[in-house]
Amino acid sequence: MVRSAIGGRHWKPVALLAFAALMFWSALPVTAQTQTQPPSQSQTLDAITPVEEFSRQLEQFKNSIPQLNKRIEDSTAAVDRWTNVERARKEIEELRALVGTALGAVSDNGSVSQLGAKALAHAREKLRMLEQDTRFRPEERKFLTEQWQRLRADTERANDELSAARKEFADLLRTLQANEDFVEELVQIRQAQKALEVIQRLTQDIREANDQLKRLIGGIKPPGA
Amino acid sequence: MSMRALPIGVVAIGLALAACNPTGDTGYVEIRTVPVASQRSSSLYLDSTKLEPVQKGVAVLKQRAGTTKLSAESIGGQVPLCDIVVRKNRITTVTVSLLDRPPRCQCRNSAPKGGACVS
Numbered sequence: 001m002v003r004s005a006i007g008g009r010h011w012k013p014v015a016l017l018a019f020a021a022l023m024f025w026s027a028l029p030v031t032a033q034t035q036t037q038p039p040s041q042s043q044t045l046d047a048i049t050p051v052e053e054f055s056r057q058l059e060q061f062k063n064s065i066p067q068l069n070k071r072i073e074d075s076t077a078a079v080d081r082w083t084n085v086e087r088a089r090k091e092i093e094e095l096r097a098l099v100g101t102a103l104g105a106v107s108d109n110g111s112v113s114q115l116g117a118k119a120l121a122h123a124r125e126k127l128r129m130l131e132q133d134t135r136f137r138p139e140e141r142k143f144l145t146e147q148w149q150r151l152r153a154d155t156e157r158a159n160d161e162l163s164a165a166r167k168e169f170a171d172l173l174r175t176l177q178a179n180e181d182f183v184e185e186l187v188q189i190r191q192a193q194k195a196l197e198v199i200q201r202l203t204q205d206i207r208e209a210n211d212q213l214k215r216l217i218g219g220i221k222p223p224g225a
Numbered sequence: 226m227s228m229r230a231l232p233i234g235v236v237a238i239g240l241a242l243a244a245c246n247p248t249g250d251t252g253y254v255e256i257r258t259v260p261v262a263s264q265r266s267s268s269l270y271l272d273s274t275k276l277e278p279v280q281k282g283v284a285v286l287k288q289r290a291g292t293t294k295l296s297a298e299s300i301g302g303q304v305p306l307c308d309i310v311v312r313k314n315r316i317t318t319v320t321v322s323l324l325d326r327p328p329r330c331q332c333r334n335s336a337p338k339g340g341a342c343v344s
Contacts, residue, residue, distance in 0.1 A: 093314075100314035103253060107287045108277065117277075166285050170255055173316045177344055 051151060054119035057112045058158060061105050068102055085186050092180045099176065103169040106162050113166075116159045123152035250290035250313035252344070257320040258282050267328055268298040269321065271309075285316070292341065295319065297328045306330045308341035315344035 072095060105112050126148045130141060254271065261282030269276045272293050276284065288311045296303040307330035309317050318333035319342045332342035 096314040100251075100253070103285065103316075104251065104287050106285075107253060108280075108284045109286045163281070167283070170253070170285050170316055173253065173314070174318070177315055 050115065050122045051119040051155060054112070054115040054155065054158070057115050061112055064102070064105075068098055071098055085183060085190060089180065089183045089187060092176055092183060096173065096176050096180070099169055099173050103166065103173060106166045106169065108166070113159075113162055116155065116162055120152065120155045120159060123148055123155055127152060251287055252290050252311040252313055253316040254286045254288045254293070254309055254311060255316055255318040256284045256286070256295070257318065259320060259322050260324065267323070269328075270294075270296045270298070270303055295321070295330060297321075299327055307332065308339070310336065310341050310343045312344050317342050317344040 104110055107113060127145065130145050130148065133141065136144065256269065256276070256279060258279045259282070269279070271286065271288065275298075276286070288309075290311050290313050293309050293311060294305055295307050295309055296305045298304075304327040306321065306328060307319065309319055311317055320331040320333070322329045322331065330342065332340070334343050335341070336343045
């Protein structure tokens, strides 16, 4: 059930790898463009730092995805063995922790998303400032504007990818919750079954004790009877 | 003097870390707004934290486990909308209707008693 829910609809390892590749692709131009800045523009280099930081964080997140993907696949296979309900519950709990960690990184108030918003704000602000900047010759300004426009577009694309990842992880977490609730119900059924067995055993014991008592009473003969 | 100040400093750092709850349990709140593109939407608050405007109608926020209050900005202060129960590594979804005045909460799952939004 878990496998079908995750593998079939919500969790697509191929899509995840594609997402990781997109992350890498999105991050590359950002890094590359930081190297194309003229060395004399120290002010520009300072301003680019938030974008670099965002790129670095994205890279870290991207690197964690294949490992996360493998662990989720392994755990999903384990959860498929429904014979051990306690183990299934534990596996789902571990899965939730994994997905929760990933979701935490890309959540709207998470570190990567906030860096993304900051980087985008910087790129937009730089473009706005360049329009009014009189320090550069027209061709220089044109070059810088083009660089920042490309940077802005790449950052916007990276932020969109983060939004997609956020939705994917949120959906996955919801699926795991629903499955965990199902497992929880199974545990309760099993516990109720055990309780019933105890009651049945107790009833049997009482019945046997009662029979024994009857036999004992029946065996009592008053003197002379 | 510095030797005497050291333990106090250590305790202060410890207390500060405890207050930050660095290893505390966290869960997630998903806030969906309808309609997605609202021209005049009130600012939303989770407890006392003002939220950034919800982009494209969905925001997923990391939140410390426990019960948190969602409220909206209104004339004269914040109007409480609903309670949201956040559990460790779980996501609680709430839809906020911005057409209503004040905005109204719709829980994906509600607690049997009290009506708080649960995961």
